[in-house]
Amino acid sequence: MIIKQLYTGCLSEAAYFIASEGEAIIIDPLRDIEEYLDLAKENNATIKYIFETHFHADFVSGHLDLANATGATIVYGPQTITKLPVYIAKDREKFSVGKISIEVLHTPGHTLESSCFLLRDENNKEHAIFTGDTLFVGDVGRPDLAQKGETLTMNDLAGMLYDSLHNKIMPLADNIIMYPAHGAGSSCGKNLGPETFSTIGEQKKINYALQPQTREDFIKSVTEGLTAPPQYFPINAKINKEGYENIDAIIEKGLQPLSIEAFKKITSNDSIIILDTRNANLFTHGFVPNSINIGLEGRFAEWAGSLLPFNKTIVLVTEQGKEKESVIRLARVGFEKFAGYLQDGFEAWKNAGEKIDMIVDVEADELAMDIPFDENLLVVDVRKEIEYCDGHLKVAINIPLSELIDPASMTNLEDNQNIYIHCAGGYRSVIAASLIKKQGIHNIRNIVGGWNKIKVLSDKLEIEKSVATLN
Numbered sequence: 001m002i003i004k005q006l007y008t009g010c011l012s013e014a015a016y017f018i019a020s021e022g023e024a025i026i027i028d029p030l031r032d033i034e035e036y037l038d039l040a041k042e043n044n045a046t047i048k049y050i051f052e053t054h055f056h057a058d059f060v061s062g063h064l065d066l067a068n069a070t071g072a073t074i075v076y077g078p079q080t081i082t083k084l085p086v087y088i089a090k091d092r093e094k095f096s097v098g099k100i101s102i103e104v105l106h107t108p109g110h111t112l113e114s115s116c117f118l119l120r121d122e123n124n125k126e127h128a129i130f131t132g133d134t135l136f137v138g139d140v141g142r143p144d145l146a147q148k149g150e151t152l153t154m155n156d157l158a159g160m161l162y163d164s165l166h167n168k169i170m171p172l173a174d175n176i177i178m179y180p181a182h183g184a185g186s187s188c189g190k191n192l193g194p195e196t197f198s199t200i201g202e203q204k205k206i207n208y209a210l211q212p213q214t215r216e217d218f219i220k221s222v223t224e225g226l227t228a229p230p231q232y233f234p235i236n237a238k239i240n241k242e243g244y245e246n247i248d249a250i251i252e253k254g255l256q257p258l259s260i261e262a263f264k265k266i267t268s269n270d271s272i273i274i275l276d277t278r279n280a281n282l283f284t285h286g287f288v289p290n291s292i293n294i295g296l297e298g299r300f301a302e303w304a305g306s307l308l309p310f311n312k313t314i315v316l317v318t319e320q321g322k323e324k325e326s327v328i329r330l331a332r333v334g335f336e337k338f339a340g341y342l343q344d345g346f347e348a349w350k351n352a353g354e355k356i357d358m359i360v361d362v363e364a365d366e367l368a369m370d371i372p373f374d375e376n377l378l379v380v381d382v383r384k385e386i387e388y389c390d391g392h393l394k395v396a397i398n399i400p401l402s403e404l405i406d407p408a409s410m411t412n413l414e415d416n417q418n419i420y421i422h423c424a425g426g427y428r429s430v431i432a433a434s435l436i437k438k439q440g441i442h443n444i445r446n447i448v449g450g451w452n453k454i455k456v457l458s459d460k461l462e463i464e465k466s467v468a469t470l471n
Contacts, residue, residue: 001100001121002043003128005179006035007196010299011059011332012186014196016130016179018119020098025049026072027117027130028181029062031247032328036066047072048097053132053181054114055082055240057145057233058188058302060334063240065247077115078106082241089115105168107134109161110141110188112150116168118176128177129200134161135169136180138193140209142226147237154226158219170210174201185299187230190222227384231405232305236334245336247328254316254327256340260352263342267315272339273308276317277326278346280430284359284446288317288342288349291357293434296322296329298427305333307405307435316341317349359433362445364453367420368460371395378417382432383424383451386468391455394462401428404435415441422447422454 002019008030016027017039024045026036040047047070050063054077063074064084074086075095089095091106099122107116110133121127133141143157176199182188183196193206204210209222258266267274267290276283276291277300283293294303296318308314314337318326323341330338342349350356370377379396381388388398401423403409413419413436421436423429426449433444447454454461 001098001127003119003179004039005196007183010301010329012183012192013059014179014181014183018097018100018102019043019045020100020122022046023048023098025051025095025097025102026066027051028053028056028132029066031060031062031065031244031332033062033066033069033247036062037069040070046070049095049102050074051102051117051130052076052086053116053130053134054111055080055147055237056133056181057229057237058182058186059332060236060244061240062247064243075104077104077113079108080113084241084243105129107131107161107164107168109143109157109164110134111145111147111157112152112160114141114164118172126173126176128179129169129172130179130181131169132181133188134164135178135203135207135209136182136186136189136192137178137195137198137203138207139189139191140165140207140222141188142190142229143222144226145229145233145237147234147241154223155219158222159215161222162215162218165210169200170204172200174199174204176200178203187233187302190225228402230302230306230402232310232333235310236305239334244334247331250331250336250338251324251327254314254330254338254340255323256338257343258315258340259343260349260354262340263315263349264354266339271312273312273314274317275304275308275314275326275330276346276434277322278317278319280427282319282346283430283434284361286350286356286358287346287434289355289357290438291317291434292438293430295427295430296325301329301333303401303428303431304330304335306402307431308335310334310337313337313339315339317346320345357437357442359430359437360445361448362420363448364457365460367447367454368457370418370420371461374418376416376418377420378413379420379422380413380432381422381451382428387424387451389466389468391451391463391465393454394464399432401432404432407439410436410439410441413441415443417443418445419443420445420447422450425450425452
């Protein structure tokens with residue numbers, strides 16, 4: 001028996017390859033399926049089933065393309081509603097794969113169709129459970145993602161989650177290995193732990209949601225402090241439920257090289273988004289005017305899905321050789337409208353003498369010197385509210401990056417102000433600066449190193465904490 005976790009850090013997502021005696025299954029595959037096909041070939045195995053723990057909201061699954069490539073059957077749990085060619089399993093139904101078996105445990109709560117998959121080894125012994133978004137290391141799936149047409153409230157789903165955990169998960173033996181669909185950083189829960197697997201026994205000890213408590217107390221504990229889910233979540237859930245364009249066709253559109261003249265002609269249309277995926281440090285030193293920067297080095301796909309419109313066409317500016325990676329990672333969260341990329345990248349644009357824009361980088365020391373003497377200075381902290389409340393500059397206002405999707409969030413910003421922007425380390429602040437510049441506000445300085453550099457200057461800068469308003 002082979003169990004391989006395939007973890008994608010920028011999405012905090014775990015897919016699984018499981019094989020026995022020449023047969024294999026994939027659990028929760030990403031949209032780009034080559035790795036699963038390669039693993040099957042390496043292990044001389046035929047992919048028999050594709051198991052989906054639920055309709056994912058944070059990424060587009062590879063279930064359809066993988067099924068088309070392999071002939072495998074797509075399996076969802078009970079209460080699944082879709083017109084896609086899938087097999088809807090019954091609760092406790094078992095599937096044989098080589099000498100092992102998979103049992104479907106219906107565990108509604110995160111979504112109605114959410115299910116876990118209990119693996120029994122060659123000796124029919126319960127070995128591992130793949131918990132999807134039902135149970136994470138240190139957390140559980142958020143219960144506020146009811147799909148369009150469902151009348152369930154967040155509290156209804158939280159109550160179902162309580163029943164699922166107590167009736168299906170907690171009775172399992174402590175030594176059973178738990179493999180979740182996500183790790184730390186995922187927006188599918190509140191505060192996932194750093195490990196990407198655990199045991200049922202360990203989670204009974206450390207997971208707040210599995211501690212002795214009434215149903216009412218559980219509902220309160222899992223719903224308190226939930227921030228709004230990223231705006232792309234319902235879009236991705238709908239795509240996974242209704243179908244999508246083949247990824248090879250999307251890659252072909254995205255990898256059309258554009259000369260400078262062709263690039264200029266296409267981007268003169270207001271419906272086009274210029275997305276620069278270079279490292280934030282490169283972007284600040286020069287970029288095509290009106291570009292939005294979301295660097296590949298960070299949580300790229302998640303921020304793209306949270307901030308970019310899905311109904312507009314994307315034209316890419318990338319580091320040379322990073323064009324395909326940019327397209328694939330965007331496709332993972334549902335982007336399908338592409339018109340190509342700037343051939344030979346920003347350097348070609350610059351060398352051709354075309355107009356460029358820049359963002360001024362400043363050190364935290366410079367900010368400390370400027371604050372006492374500049375009455376027109378404005379510090380904008382784009383971290384999450386909970387980060388801001390845990391410690392921030394007294395003079396700073398908080399506009400979380402996720403709110404900058406709405407130009408109305410920038411109404412208090414004026415071009416005659418000396419605007420200093422920071423996040424925790426410098427990634428989000430450059431995204432924010434590019435979004436603000438696109439709205440015509442250009443007097444911006446990016447604080448290099450962000451809060452990590454600012455907080456060590458507590459002897460020069462006035463720092464305070466405040467109380468979060470999150471419910």
